[in-house]
Amino acid sequence: MQELIEEYDAVEASEMQKLQKLRVFMTDSKFEDFQESIARLEADHPSMKGIYTILDADTVLKEYGIHGASGGALLPAGTVWPYRLVTKVFDALLKKYPGRLTIETNTAVEAVEYDEKFLTPITSVFPYTLRTSRGPMRAASVIYCTNGYSGHLLPCLRGRIHPFKGTMTVQDPGTSIPNQGKFVSWGFHYPPTYEPDTQRHGYGLYYLGQSAKTGYFYFGGENTRIDEAVSADDSFVASHSVSHLQSVLPRFFGKEDKAPWKLVSSWSGIMGFSSDGLPLVGRLSPALTGRRGEGEWIAAAFNGYGMANCLMAGEALALMILGKK
Numbered sequence: 341m342q343e344l345i346e347e348y349d350a351v352e353a354s355e356m357q358k359l360q361k362l363r364v365f366m367t368d369s370k371f372e373d374f375q376e377s378i379a380r381l382e383a384d385h386p387s388m389k390g391i392y393t394i395l396d397a398d399t400v401l402k403e404y405g406i407h408g409a410s411g412g413a414l415l416p417a418g419t420v421w422p423y424r425l426v427t428k429v430f431d432a433l434l435k436k437y438p439g440r441l442t443i444e445t446n447t448a449v450e451a452v453e454y455d456e457k458f459l460t461p462i463t464s465v466f467p468y469t470l471r472t473s474r475g476p477m478r479a480a481s482v483i484y485c486t487n488g489y490s491g492h493l494l495p496c497l498r499g500r501i502h503p504f505k506g507t508m509t510v511q512d513p514g515t516s517i518p519n520q521g522k523f524v525s526w527g528f529h530y531p532p533t534y535e536p537d538t539q540r541h542g543y544g545l546y547y548l549g550q551s552a553k554t555g556y557f558y559f560g561g562e563n564t565r566i567d568e569a570v571s572a573d574d575s576f577v578a579s580h581s582v583s584h585l586q587s588v589l590p591r592f593f594g595k596e597d598k599a600p601w602k603l604v605s606s607w608s609g610i611m612g613f614s615s616d617g618l619p620l621v622g623r624l625s626p627a628l629t630g631r632r633g634e635g636e637w638i639a640a641a642f643n644g645y646g647m648a649n650c651l652m653a654g655e656a657l658a659l660m661i662l663g664k665k
């Protein structure tokens with residue numbers, strides 16, 4: 341990703357930063373599980389030994405100012421403003437390949453059909469028809485980069501891939517916290533929760549970055565009813581999700597006795613989660629498409645880590661489609 345950002349001259353626009361990520365474990369059992377899994381990782385992949393530095397609770401509190409943790413781990417990481425990066429790269433690609441690349445926004449694909457009879461020269465080269473809200477389009481191959489929405493066009497994938505909503509807030513801590521945005525980003529791990537009375541589910545992770553420029557915290561996670569969380573509807577931001585994030589963040593910095601920090605903005609987005617936690621990248625079999633034909637492919641289910649993983653997944657998929665290793 342760093343190479344891509346540099347190649348497209350997007351370091352400044354996307355506010356790319358190399359820093360350390362502090363993963364914070366809020367219970368002893370989470371911290372123990374993590375240390376065991378790092379030991380297994382290092383045993384299986386000796387080249388990765390030493391990537392994580394384990395920190396005890398005292399160090400997490402005294403050196404990083406995080407309250408209530410059972411322990412932590414540091415690893416080399418980076419932050420980037422994804423929307424700015426993606427739009428800058430697409431803008432450059434549109435200029436570079438004006439005859440080959442078009443981006444059709446607000447054009448939902450409503451159905452995919454496969455013509456297996458090859459009756460005309462066109463259908464033999466372009467056997468797929470994409471029915472869209474702006475009319476049909478013919479294609480030689482179809483690549484689904486539809487992540488959490490994949491089950492809409494590929495019903496056989498429902499359950500294997502499901503949408504999962506995440507809410508983000510931007511909170512202004514004012515002068516109450518020193519700006520550490522250049523040096524560290526954070527992830528907070530806690531055991532998933534479920535409250536039968538409210539049916540609210542906390543899925544076990546909060547993520548946090550701080551803008552080195554403004555000091556604003558970008559804090560996300562989800563705590564909402566299961567039917568709202570496992571949903572592809574991002575047309576609204578649940579106010580209880582936002583107020584939950586506003587109440588949780590100051591606690592991590594020991595500032596819960598103060599008024600909530602100013603909410604600068606908030607939004608929700610849909611992620612694609614898979615039942616085994618792994619992305620789905622490759623050719624779709626007729627059993628999954630419900631159609632004959634060998635020309636349907638997918639790169640989806642990034643389980644909330646797509647910005648980090650979908651670049652190389654896309655490259656791998658392109659090589660597969662070209663028949664290369």
Ligand SMILES: Cc1cc2nc3c(=O)[nH]c(=O)nc-3n(C[C@H](O)[C@H](O)[C@H](O)COP(=O)(O)OP(=O)(O)OC[C@H]3O[C@@H](n4cnc5c(N)ncnc54)[C@H](O)[C@@H]3O)c2cc1C
Nearest residue numbers: 448449485486487489506507609610642644645646647648
């Ligand atoms: C709150 C939140 C925080 C996140 N934080 C991180 C993070 O810190 N690090 C990280 O790596 N990732 C993070 N992610 C995940 C990251 O955003 C996704 O993994 C990434 O966007 C996946 O990219 P994608 O192109 O596969 O899918 P998406 O970005 O979901 O894009 C899918 C696209 O398909 C379109 N689409 C769907 N169906 C159709 C159809 N029928 N016709 C036409 N178009 C269709 C949708 O409109 C959408 O534009 C976060 C996500 C959320 C919501």
